[in-house]
Amino acid sequence: MLDKVKHLIAEVEAFKATSKEEVEQFRIKYLGSKGLIKGLFAEFKNVDAEFRKDFGKALNNLKVAANDKVSSLNETLDNTVSDASVYGDLTRPGEAIELGARHPISIVKNQIIDVFNRIGFTVSEGPEIEDDWHNFSALNLPEYHPARDMQDTFFIEKNPDTLLRTHTSSVQVRYMEENKPPIRTISPGRVFRNEDISARAHCIFHQVEGLYIDTDVSFADLKQTLLYFTKEMFGKSKIRLRPSYFPFTEPSAEVDIYWGLETETDYRITKGTGWLEIMGCGMVDPNVLTNCNIDPTQYSGYAFGMGIERIAMLLYQIPDIRMFYENDVRFLEQFKSVI
Template sequence: MKDKVNSILKDIESATAKTQDELESYRIKFISKKSVVGELFNELKNIPNDQKRAFGQEINKVKQAAQDKFQELIESLETQSSSGSSNHIDLTLPPTGEAGSIHPLNIVKGNIIEIFERLGFNVSDGPEIEDDWHNFTALNFPENHPAREMQDTFFIERNPDMLLRTHTSNVQVRLMNNNKPPFRSIMPGRVFRNEAISARAHCVFHQIEGLYVDENVSFADLKQTLYHFAKELFGPETQIRFRPSYFPFTEPSAEIDISCQICHGDGCQLCKYSGWVEIAGSGMVDPNVLENCGIDSEKYTGFAFGMGVERITQLKYRVNDLRLYTENDIRFLKQFKTAN
């Protein structure tokens, strides 16, 4: 047995490892549970009791020698790597391969935020998991409104209702609850609706809503703000129109259309040969919403608007299928390396 211990010690002392594979082979042979050192510990039970202590001490010396050698081999490999071996990576060299790019949705979202910031709007944020009051009730949604049903909304809990927000209007409610007018803010963020995924719809998408509340805010302020926005984002030749519409939280309400960016008003498949494409909804904040949030509707008025970032991006870059935004296809994403 003494000869076996000495033989293992010699093997440990002479061991070398010039690669990671050789280092791993050493670890398996001398360090692992099924190593030759482990076999020595298994043989300890066959040693007479009066010799076990001395033999155990010898095995521990072998174990310590194996571990010390293993650490020495690790340090030796690291030294070789840092001194310029073939495996060394020079972090000062310029990168190779595909350069990264900003996602088109982030490009457009950044452009929109920048335009409204120049108009004095700040950026507000809020939770994506919301209660019924902030998402529906405070915004003047009646109890039987279709948006409350399971086919439109992802409910997490019932009684009390907790859900994935269906719009970033919940941030408007929180802003009005926690602040005193005047305030101007936009609310970018993800929203969730129970919709079948297709070229024109997705269950997760991005919105940017806006809110301006102050004394004497009028529909003329809303129109001029959105006129400026459309021309800044899509170009000075862009035309804009307002169509009467209905939303529970605004009165009066209007859909916002811009002249088609492909046919420039002549008519094509994108605009369904009308020359116009819808980009957003808007309106004057309903007095009930102001009162729900503790704001005196006799003193203050306000306007609100909301748009889908995917929709704006489709129009700006002529993307015909919004599923491309989430497929991580390099052929699609690399087109936006120099987009602005």
């Protein structure tokens, strides 16, 4: 009988389980109300008196070993279930982590900022919700000025003097009010115009506008700055300036770059001319300087502005401006390799 108990102890110590069900079957077999250990305790009275001490000690060891084995196996299986519930199947192969990408508008905006930073332009920012003075009046667009009709403005209903800015020129006004010349700044940001959405136009878009105010600033300075920009941004060294009209600059001009006619795409986007319009510019109107408390008899300056979406569409040959705002992952993933 003693040998049987010792054999059972060895069997208990060697037992292994891979599930809670196996552990429960083991517990019932040894520790249940009809289990082996209870049966052996019932046989205790039939053991010879000289062997009872050793038999009782071995029987207690068997019971302790069985209880310890059940507790140990349950704890191990609980930890395994917990890991699986958190991490899933730990044997499955790993998956590559998807990397994000910068939005093409952000990429182009940062490139433009970097080009102008190299020649001393700092970045200035302002509010997207503006008042009439900073968005219109200070820029030589007084009330009832016909050029206001060009802006297609979103006005705030509860306050007719408050609106969504139609250009980042309002940031330049604020900058001139708060800083004395020399001023050399660019103002990137989002602007809003109440226009119909199409492949070439949107009611929300982004601009970068530049401003340089100092003594003896000339149109030649403006031209050289723009030539530098087009060389750095597009790799193009040929530009032309066509007379135009903007209320806040005089004289004003549209800037074209010679894109070339080397491919079928070049013919399509330039309509067979080889020239592409990229921005507007001009010398700051003396009235604007006066409105911003800068003496126009002492200082002069130039300003320019371009649409970031238009530049991005040229650089990446994007045919529809709406693609920038649809958040289509297939479109955005194409820019993963672009810094």
